[in-house]
Amino acid sequence: MSPISFLEIEGLRKSYGANEVLRGIDLSVEQHQVVCLIGASGCGKSTLLRCVNALETIDEGQIRLDGDVVSGEGTDVDRLRRDVGIVFQAFNLFPHMRVLDNITLGPRRIHRHSRAAAEAQALELLERVGLAAKAGAYPDQLSGGQQQRVAIVRALAMNPRVLLLDEITSALDPELVAEVLGIVRDLAAEGMTMLLATHEMSFAREVAHTVCFLHEGVILEQGPPERIFGAPTEPRTQAFLHRIVEAGRL
Amino acid sequence: MTAVEARPTARSTTGRSGHGLTVVAAVVTAATVLFVGITAVRLVQAAPRSGGWHWVLLAVAVLGALAALLLVLPVLSAVRYGRLARAAEAREDPVAVRRDRFRGRNAARLAIGLCVATVIATFFVVFLLANDHAVQSTFFAPDMVARSWWDVTKAFGKNVFIAVVAEVIVLAWGLLVALARLAPGPGGRPIAWLATVYIDAFRAVPAIIVIYLVGFGLPLAGVPVLSSMSPTWAAIFALVLTYGAYVAEVYRAGIESIHPSQMAAARSLGLSYPSTMRFVIVPQAVRRVIPPLLNDFIGLQKDTALVTVIGTVEAFTQAKTYASNFFNLSSVTVVAALFVLITIPQTRFVDGLLAREQRRLQAR
Numbered sequence: 001m002s003p004i005s006f007l008e009i010e011g012l013r014k015s016y017g018a019n020e021v022l023r024g025i026d027l028s029v030e031q032h033q034v035v036c037l038i039g040a041s042g043c044g045k046s047t048l049l050r051c052v053n054a055l056e057t058i059d060e061g062q063i064r065l066d067g068d069v070v071s072g073e074g075t076d077v078d079r080l081r082r083d084v085g086i087v088f089q090a091f092n093l094f095p096h097m098r099v100l101d102n103i104t105l106g107p108r109r110i111h112r113h114s115r116a117a118a119e120a121q122a123l124e125l126l127e128r129v130g131l132a133a134k135a136g137a138y139p140d141q142l143s144g145g146q147q148q149r150v151a152i153v154r155a156l157a158m159n160p161r162v163l164l165l166d167e168i169t170s171a172l173d174p175e176l177v178a179e180v181l182g183i184v185r186d187l188a189a190e191g192m193t194m195l196l197a198t199h200e201m202s203f204a205r206e207v208a209h210t211v212c213f214l215h216e217g218v219i220l221e222q223g224p225p226e227r228i229f230g231a232p233t234e235p236r237t238q239a240f241l242h243r244i245v246e247a248g249r250l
Numbered sequence: 251m252t253a254v255e256a257r258p259t260a261r262s263t264t265g266r267s268g269h270g271l272t273v274v275a276a277v278v279t280a281a282t283v284l285f286v287g288i289t290a291v292r293l294v295q296a297a298p299r300s301g302g303w304h305w306v307l308l309a310v311a312v313l314g315a316l317a318a319l320l321l322v323l324p325v326l327s328a329v330r331y332g333r334l335a336r337a338a339e340a341r342e343d344p345v346a347v348r349r350d351r352f353r354g355r356n357a358a359r360l361a362i363g364l365c366v367a368t369v370i371a372t373f374f375v376v377f378l379l380a381n382d383h384a385v386q387s388t389f390f391a392p393d394m395v396a397r398s399w400w401d402v403t404k405a406f407g408k409n410v411f412i413a414v415v416a417e418v419i420v421l422a423w424g425l426l427v428a429l430a431r432l433a434p435g436p437g438g439r440p441i442a443w444l445a446t447v448y449i450d451a452f453r454a455v456p457a458i459i460v461i462y463l464v465g466f467g468l469p470l471a472g473v474p475v476l477s478s479m480s481p482t483w484a485a486i487f488a489l490v491l492t493y494g495a496y497v498a499e500v501y502r503a504g505i506e507s508i509h510p511s512q513m514a515a516a517r518s519l520g521l522s523y524p525s526t527m528r529f530v531i532v533p534q535a536v537r538r539v540i541p542p543l544l545n546d547f548i549g550l551q552k553d554t555a556l557v558t559v560i561g562t563v564e565a566f567t568q569a570k571t572y573a574s575n576f577f578n579l580s581s582v583t584v585v586a587a588l589f590v591l592i593t594i595p596q597t598r599f600v601d602g603l604l605a606r607e608q609r610r611l612q613a614r
Contacts, residue, residue, distance in 0.1 A: 055514050081520040092515035096534050105529060106519035158519060 011061035023217035032191040036204040039214035045197035085160030093139040145176030165196035268355040275361035286318035324361035398581035405568035424497030452495035464488035465560025485557035504535035
């Protein structure tokens, strides 16, 4: 392992009762890097992401952000979460708020930005994802793809240092996937540090600097996408990718 | 090859003829008309010989009898469709047979249903006329209604005042108790426990007993401020205690019905637990609980009549004064009518809200 990485996960273990979901995860993400987690459903991708921003407590191991230990008892989780944004599979927008209020809630209540400043920033971000016209709409008036773009903007408005993306296209109709992935691609190009769980293999291959194959709570294999997709060494990685190819998804 | 003439069939059941049903409908209708007629005659006989009331009862009797005659219409309709069906049979048009038989059966069913409803309503009139119309004069004596209604209605203003003030306080108090019951963390646990004890206790104790204890007990105990409350405010205090517990549970159910992903989304932005509750969870929960909340409020409004036990002068107390002075309950019937009057619009409104909510959920 290199001297010190931006986000470091070491020996992470997590159980739900008798079910051990994560069984010793070691992973590091450098600044401005995109790391993709792939693997079958239930392999622990989502749990790993939720542990990173403390939505789940961890049983063993350590998580460090920029050299600072951000796991364990007494961690200021609210402080941590300002630095670590997350976007969920099901968008989780606040249905009782307009798009603009969804986005400005965090900046106004946490960063104490004025309404005007928060709304100016939100509109600028919405402009970038092509949704400035929807600022006054409620989430249930938007398509899934639009909702997910708003959710990404909501996370970005907090100026996070790392963005976690938890299968953000899995709940979308196929024709809406591209508009969301396009934004992630732009973010990657701008140097946003991202850790993402995904089933979109060709997208992972395209944007990731590192791809990790998770299997039953451990990272079986990791490396640059060309190697993981082109010449995987682990038989279980090969089997997984074979199934993906058979399903016509790669 | 000979051409076979195509003839439509209605193999999938032509349906039963419906003759039997029509006969039953005719018999039931005849009996009902007879029953209504006899009751109308008795109504006229029971009416006092003079005064406006005489004319009112006469009008009711005549209109009732005429309305009963309308019951014959669906029977005639059933008979007509039966004839049409037979004509269609003769034409060998099975689709028309099926249709007319179906319409005939439905007309007969309508006739029977109308008769059942009419008979039940007429029985109520018969009950009023029982014992030389003693029932009517005990509960619905026009002179007693005329004598008491204004005083009772004025006193009903007190019920409305108690209800509205108690509801406003309950709205805030119930939410506070609900949040206390859900208080997180080690510091929250004892508070949550205390809130649970309060809710359990006041949902268990009948409202009338709480009112009695508060209304008579606090003045006896000589507690500063609380003891000097007027009966009206004691009543409000007691109803807030009781309904605060119910409404807290309504709020809690609403809060718990908000999907955990909303909590996760808000917390993941860095919002604290109290901020998440305030800006994300409670606003959504409140919207959801409005219908059950209004239901509880209807219950609260009705329970304002219970405060009569501590001598607050409200509609029921006033009506009872009339009732015992004149040995007649018509003034109490006025109170009942007032409650019906204010409750029905509210229940309809709640039903409307619930129906809208249902449609919204199904649209998803």
